[in-house]
Structure formats: C-alpha cells, structure tokens
Amino acid sequence: MIEQSVVHKYLRKNKKFPHIWCPGCGHGVIMGSLLRAIDKMGVDRNNVAVISGIGCSSRTPTYLDFNTLHTTHGRALAFATGVKLARPDMLVIVVMGDGDAVGIGGNHFIHAARRNMDLKVVVYNNNIYGMTGGQASPTTPSGKKATTARYGNIERSFDICDLARSTGANYVARATSYHVKQLENYIYKSFNKKGFTVVEAVTHCPTTYGRLNSLKEPVAGMEFQKNNFIMKNLWDKLSDEEKQVKFPMGEFVDVDKEGFVTKYLNLIESVRQGD
Amino acid sequence: MGKKISFYEKWCKGCGICAAFCPKKCITMDENTNKPVWNEDECIQCGFCELRCPDFAIVVKKKGEK
Amino acid sequence: MIKLLQGNEACAYAALAAGVRFFAGYPITPSTEIAEIMSMELPKRGGKFIQMEDELASMAAIIGGSLGGLKSMTATSGPGLSLMQENIGYASITETPTLIVNVQRGGPSTGLPTMPSQSDIMAAKWGSHGDHPIIVTYPHTVPEIYNETIRSVYLSEKYRVPVILLLDEVIGHMREKIEIPDENTIEKFDRKVPTVPNDWFFPFEGNLEGVPPFASFGEGYRYHVTGLVHDVDGFPTSKHSQIERFMNRLIGKIDNNVNDILKWEEYNMEDAEYAILAAGCIARTARDTIKVLREKGIKIGLIRPVTIWPFMEQPLINATKKIKKLFVPELNLGMLSLEANRVLKGKLEVCPYNKINGEIIYPSELEKFIEEEI
Numbered sequence: 260m261i262e263q264s265v266v267h268k269y270l271r272k273n274k275k276f277p278h279i280w281c282p283g284c285g286h287g288v289i290m291g292s293l294l295r296a297i298d299k300m301g302v303d304r305n306n307v308a309v310i311s312g313i314g315c316s317s318r319t320p321t322y323l324d325f326n327t328l329h330t331t332h333g334r335a336l337a338f339a340t341g342v343k344l345a346r347p348d349m350l351v352i353v354v355m356g357d358g359d360a361v362g363i364g365g366n367h368f369i370h371a372a373r374r375n376m377d378l379k380v381v382v383y384n385n386n387i388y389g390m391t392g393g394q395a396s397p398t399t400p401s402g403k404k405a406t407t408a409r410y411g412n413i414e415r416s417f418d419i420c421d422l423a424r425s426t427g428a429n430y431v432a433r434a435t436s437y438h439v440k441q442l443e444n445y446i447y448k449s450f451n452k453k454g455f456t457v458v459e460a461v462t463h464c465p466t467t468y469g470r471l472n473s474l475k476e477p478v479a480g481m482e483f484q485k486n487n488f489i490m491k492n493l494w495d496k497l498s499d500e501e502k503q504v505k506f507p508m509g510e511f512v513d514v515d516k517e518g519f520v521t522k523y524l525n526l527i528e529s530v531r532q533g534d
Numbered sequence: 535m536g537k538k539i540s541f542y543e544k545w546c547k548g549c550g551i552c553a554a555f556c557p558k559k560c561i562t563m564d565e566n567t568n569k570p571v572w573n574e575d576e577c578i579q580c581g582f583c584e585l586r587c588p589d590f591a592i593v594v595k596k597k598g599e600k
Numbered sequence: 601m602i603k604l605l606q607g608n609e610a611c612a613y614a615a616l617a618a619g620v621r622f623f624a625g626y627p628i629t630p631s632t633e634i635a636e637i638m639s640m641e642l643p644k645r646g647g648k649f650i651q652m653e654d655e656l657a658s659m660a661a662i663i664g665g666s667l668g669g670l671k672s673m674t675a676t677s678g679p680g681l682s683l684m685q686e687n688i689g690y691a692s693i694t695e696t697p698t699l700i701v702n703v704q705r706g707g708p709s710t711g712l713p714t715m716p717s718q719s720d721i722m723a724a725k726w727g728s729h730g731d732h733p734i735i736v737t738y739p740h741t742v743p744e745i746y747n748e749t750i751r752s753v754y755l756s757e758k759y760r761v762p763v764i765l766l767l768d769e770v771i772g773h774m775r776e777k778i779e780i781p782d783e784n785t786i787e788k789f790d791r792k793v794p795t796v797p798n799d800w801f802f803p804f805e806g807n808l809e810g811v812p813p814f815a816s817f818g819e820g821y822r823y824h825v826t827g828l829v830h831d832v833d834g835f836p837t838s839k840h841s842q843i844e845r846f847m848n849r850l851i852g853k854i855d856n857n858v859n860d861i862l863k864w865e866e867y868n869m870e871d872a873e874y875a876i877l878a879a880g881c882i883a884r885t886a887r888d889t890i891k892v893l894r895e896k897g898i899k900i901g902l903i904r905p906v907t908i909w910p911f912m913e914q915p916l917i918n919a920t921k922k923i924k925k926l927f928v929p930e931l932n933l934g935m936l937s938l939e940a941n942r943v944l945k946g947k948l949e950v951c952p953y954n955k956i957n958g959e960i961i962y963p964s965e966l967e968k969f970i971e972e973e974i
C-alpha cells in the first residue's frame with residue numbers, strides 16, 4: 260500500500276493533481292509546510308479557511324480541503340477580514356504572492372496590520388509576477404531583470420517583514436522554500452498567536468524570475484537560498500558590505516498586542532451591557 | 535515500493551530538488567525517465583526529500599516503521 | 601411607530617430590521633450617515649461594523665462576511681461605486697448575497713458630491729466587466745427606501761446576487777414621516793442550506809429557480825469559492841459545455857425570475873394618452889407635474905420603475921400600448937430613455953428631458969416641456 264504523508268490528508272486529491280505549478284516551483288514546498296503546520300494545530304478542518312488573491316501562489320486554496328476562497332487580485336486580506344468578523348473562531352489563513360500582498364494589495368496589507376486583524380498571512384515571495392509571465396514586482400531586487408525591467412530594475416524593493424513590523428503585526432518571520440523546517444515552525448507559531456501575523460516564505464520561480472536572472476534550474480533557486488539566507492542573529496554581525504549580498508531570516512517580531520477581533524467582541528459586550 | 539521511501543511517480547515532475555539536497559546523496563535522477571531513483575541502503579530517513587518535494591510525490595517512512 | 605426619518609436613516613434602520621449584521625464601508629458624501637448609524641447600532645445587536653481602508657476593501661469584506669453567514673451590506677456614492685465594481689462582479693460570479701447602497705451624486709469623477717444626479721443607472725447595471733447578474737432597486741420616498749431596503753436584502757439572499765439600492769441625494773437627505781413596521785412582521789429570507797452530506801454537495805448546482813443552496817463557511821461544507829468560471833463542484837473549468845451551463849444558470853437566475861423581481865408603479869395611467877417614465881426623486885416631480893397637467897385637461901400618467909434592473913420591459917410595453925408620447929425626465933443625459941427606446945423599438949416616440957447641472961427638475965419646467973411637445 261502507498262503511504263500517505265501528513266500533507267496528503269488535506270489535499271483534494273480528486274481535484275486536478277498534479278497541480279498547475281511548474282516543475283520545481285517553490286510554491287508547492289510552501290504549501291506542504293503550511294499543511295504540516297495546520298496539522299500540528301490539531302484543529303477541526305471545518306473551522307479553517309484558506310483565502311487567497313490572484314496569482315500562481317493564490318492557486319493554493321484550490322487544492323486544499325478546507326473552506327477555501329480564491330478572491331480578486333490583491334484583495335484577499337479584505338475578504339478575509341469579513342470572514343473573520345463573521346466567524347471569529349475560525350482559523351483564517353491568507354496566502355498571497357508578493358505582488359498580491361504588497362503591490363496591488365499593499366494598502367490592505369498595511370491596514371490589516373495596523374488593525375492587528377486576526378489573520379494568519381503567508382506571503383509566497385518569489386520576487387516577481389509569476390502568473391502573468393515575469394513582470395517586475397514590488398519585491399524584485401534592484402538591478403534584477405523582469406520582463407518589464409529588461410535593463411534591470413531601477414526601483415527599490417520592499418522588505419515585506421520590515422513593512423509588517425512597522426505597520427504593527429504581532430508576529431513576523433521569514434524562511435525560504437529551502438529552509439522547510441523553519442518555515443513550518445514559523446507558520447505554526449504564527450497560527451498560535453492572536454492578531455495579525457506574517458510569515459514571508461521566500462521562494463523561487465524557475466520559470467520567470469529564474470530564467471531572467473540565471474537561476475533557471477529549480478535547484479539553482481534553492482541553492483541560492485541555501486547559500487545566502489542566514490539566521491538574523493548571524494546576519495546582524497555581518498559587515499555592511501556582506502549585508503548587501505546576504506539576507507536575514509528568522510523571527511523579527513513576536514509580541515502580544517490585543518487583536519481586532521478580541522477588541523470588537525469586548526466592545527459588543529460592553530455596548531450590550533450599557534443598554 | 536521500498537522499505538524507506540514511497541514514491542508517487544505520477545505526481546513527480548522531475549525537478550531534481552530531492553536529489554540535489556539529499557544529505558546522503560542517495561538519490562539520483564534517472565537520465566531516461568527524469569525521475570528520482572533511491573539507493574535506500576544509504577538513506578537515513580531524514581525526511582528532507584519529502585519536505586522539499588514541490589509535488590508531494592515522496593513519503594519517507596518514519597524510522598522503525600516497516 | 602411613526603417617525604420622522606432621513607432617507608439614509610431609513611435605509612440603515614431597515615437594513616438592521618432585515619437582519620443585516622455586517623457592514624463594511626468607507627465614508628463618502630452623501631451616504632456617510634448610513635455607515636455612522638451602522639457603527640452605532642450593529643454592536644447593540646451583536647453585529648459587526650468596520651470602516652475599511654477604501655471601497656475595494658469594503659466590497660471585499662462584505663462578501664467575506666456574507667460567506668461567513670452574516671447578511672452584509674455597504675454604502676457608498678459614485679467614486680466608491682467605481683472602486684467596488686470589480687468585487688461586485690466577484691459577488692455575482694460567486695453568488696454571494698450582498699447589498700450595496702449607492703447614494704448618487706453628480707459625476708464623472710469627484711463630480712458634485714452634494715448635489716443630486718441619476719447618472720449611475722447604467723454604472724449600476726454595466727459597471728462591472730463581463731456579463732453578470734445583478735438587481736438594482738430605486739425607491740422614491742423615505743418610506744419606500746425603508747421597504748425597498750428590506751426587499752433588496754430579501755432578493756439578494758433569495759437569488760444569491762448583489763443588489764444595488766440606488767438612492768437620490770435629495771431623498772437620502774430628506775426627512776419624511778414614516779411608519780416603522782414591527783420587526784417581527786418583516787418577511788426575511790432564510791438562506792436555504794444544503795441537505796446532503798459534504799461529499800455529495802455540489803455547491804454551485806441550482807435549484808428549480810437556478811439558485812444553489814448556501815452553505816456558510818464553517819458549517820461543515822468545505823467547498824471552494826472562486827471568481828474563475830467554475831463548474832457545479834466549484835472548481836475552475838475551461839470546458840465550453842460547463843462554462844455555458846454555468847453562465848446560463850447565472851444569468852437565468854434573473855432572466856427566469858423577472859416576474860418575482862420586477863416591481864413598478866403606474867399612476868393615473870388608466871385613461872392616459874401621454875405618459876412619463878421616471879424614477880427616484882424625478883418621479884416626484886412627475887407626479888406634481890401630472891396633477892397640474894390633468895387640471896389643464898391633459899390625460900397623462902406616470903410609469904415608475906421600482907426595480908430598475910432588470911428593466912421592466914414587458915410592463916413598459918403593456919403600459920404604453922395606448923400612449924401617444926412617452927416623456928422621460930431624468931438627471932443624466934438619457935439613461936432611462938435609452939432603455940425605453942431599446943424596449944419600445946421606435947413604436948412610440950420617446951421624449952427625453954435631461955438635466956445635469958446639479959439641480960433637480962422642477963415641475964414647472966417639466967410642465968412647460970411637456971406642453972410644448974404635445
């Protein structure tokens with residue numbers, strides 16, 4: 260008999276497998292980590308929602324046996340806000356690409372963080388617009404190529420974790436599709452926290468970003484992560500020059516400010532008592 | 535399937551990630567089929583090939599399981 | 601209970617009475633009072649209010665709230681309606697009941713924030729890209745705003761479509777006496793829930809009216825909702841036969857149920873030789889005009905759509921059979937008259953009277969116009 264992994268328990272296996280992602284696309288790796296983290300939570304799957312926007316990454320919910328919602332490009336957090344307020348006990352997970360989360364959806368991202376809305380965000384950051392064929396995204400590093408930045412990106416890029424931290428998230432962490440165990444662990448930790456949490460899952464897109472930036476083989480993208488992402492405490496000790504070419508990962512924020520949902524439920528309580 | 539590894543060949547897209555990052559280098563990509571082949575004697579059941587497979591095509595049995 | 605209420609207030613209280621328990625919105629004149637009342641009243645009823653960062657988010661949030669099981673609404677005006685359009689289409693294709701109140705202002709763009717206009721009639725129907733089902737209602741007095749808000753929530757839940765309630769700025773801000781019915785007497789539509797186990801459930805398979813039963817998130821039906829065209833199982837499809845079946849059912853929900861959805865009023869039409877087609881505040885102008893013209897011996901009546909989309913095609917044809925001329929006064933450059941011409945196919949002369957300077961149309965000017973045309 261064929262063995263099943265933890266991940267297989269949560270797949271809608273009768274639906275379109277193998278999935279649509281390209282060979283070696285990191286999105287599948289992240290989805291695996293996400294599912295193992297959900298499994299560890301031991302929650303009733305009827306009480307889990309997975310909500311996404313539009314993009315390759317946002318195809319995630321299609322494959323998963325939860326309450327799933329594939330929304331419009333950039334707006335997943337706003338839809339999720341409605342679901343969470345209607346179902347305060349539900350574990351509401353939001354998966355987005357980098358373009359979805361901090362490009363077209365940037366306004367929703369900062370405001371969901373500011374409100375400390377109780378949503379569990381996982382950003383699949385492949386530094387590019389994958390689905391539409393490799394256009395520059397707000398996280399495409401300066402100098403890197405995209406189909407709309409043929410001569411190299413002259414814009415600066417967002418650091419998603421910095422953005423989440425400065426706008427008020429309760430928990431912010433980063434790992435990569437190579438660092439799967441850390442990734443799973445951070446996602447799991449974020450699920451156990453109230454308020455707005457963000458795990459940035461750095462990933463590789465061999466088909467677009469990779470092709471344009473000499474990382475065409477899936478393995479090359481992961482090699483890059485393996486060699487260049489280092490734990491934050493070690494990264495902090497690097498020289499300024501080294502910091503230009505290495506990237507920090509780990510947990511950046513871990514606080515317990517009261518989340519929006521708790522506050523609103525308390526508000527209802529006090530208004531009703533006042534009546 | 536082998537004692538340590540179960541492999542869903544239909545789901546595998548031949549990306550080579552499992553082989554590239556196996557700590558024991560006990561996976562090779564078959565040149566004809568472009569699918570992984572395990573040398574299970576060397577495998578330490580660390581589970582990384584399962585965790586990093588983007589297509590959920592691998593299940594590594596827990597140590598001690600038969 | 602008799603009360604003196606503003607149109608916007610009536611709308612908010614009616615929504616609460618209809619069972620709306622989630623509001624997400626963004627402030628914009630002349631609709632803001634609705635949000636302000638909801639912020640005050642919803643928590644008292646255990647409902648939720650949230651001011652979102654923009655109208656894109658507001659529309660998205662109420663779709664989420666509705667999927668979570670709460671009757672949900674937002675309120676806005678022109679610029680906000682434009683921003684909501686993509687997600688209104690999403691509500692259409694995912695069949696998520698939602699109420700969007702649009703208190704119209706003059707446009708385009710920021711336009712005339714505090715002045716009346718009826719220029720969103722087409723935007724309400726056609727504003728979101730692609731063929732999509734939508735219902736639009738258009739009350740003309742404060743008491744009617746109350747009733748139409750309740751009916752709009754009902755229709756939205758029954759047919760699983762977004763409903764846009766169009767208001768005129770002048771009625772939104774006008775105070776009128778209104779008799780508030782007992783909340784228990786209000787007819788509410790309880791969502792039809794599925795009656796089969798999860799693995800037998802086809803979330804997008806219609807009933808006889810073409811409407812699928814509704815399973816809220818969290819109730820054991822773990823299904824998929826997507827803005828991609830999908831088959832009965834909820835998953836995206838690219839098979840032409842499935843696409844066709846889906847689109848036909850989606851559009852058919854409105855087309856096959858027009859008799860239930862349509863509502864209109866005929867006033868003084870029994871012996872009329874001439875008729876005015878008018879909606880919202882301009883129907884009030886028309887009513888006053890008709891009184892004066894009738895005193896002068898001109899047999900004229902009013903046809904007033906209350907459901908404005910779907911358009912009252914057959915009722916308009918029937919009502920105008922003996923009519924010599926149809927006058928269509930409106931605060932835009934000819935939206936109702938365009939529709940009337942489409943429906944009447946040149947069989948009847950349609951005389952538009954249009955005004956877009958931020959003023960309403962006064963009975964005296966309409967009277968003069970009609971007398972000249974007769």
Ligand SMILES: Cc1ncc(C[n+]2csc(CCOP(=O)(O)OP(=O)(O)O)c2C)c(N)n1
Binds near residue numbers: 314385
């Ligand atoms: C309003 C709107 N604008 C543009 C698009 C086209 N579009 C689809 S996916 C996408 C980019 C997705 O990139 P990202 O969010 O980074 O996800 P990825 O595909 O890389 O996983 C764009 C621009 C759209 N669907 N909707």
Ligand code: SF4
Binds near residue numbers: 283284286464467
């Ligand atoms: S285009 Fe890139 S992100 Fe999209 S599936 Fe292919 S590899 Fe993944």
Ligand code: SF4
Binds near residue numbers: 545549553587
């Ligand atoms: S990682 Fe998975 S998909 Fe890639 S070659 Fe190995 S088994 Fe196949």
Ligand code: SF4
Binds near residue numbers: 572
């Ligand atoms: S379980 Fe570990 S050692 Fe065994 S094949 Fe997989 S990666 Fe290699």
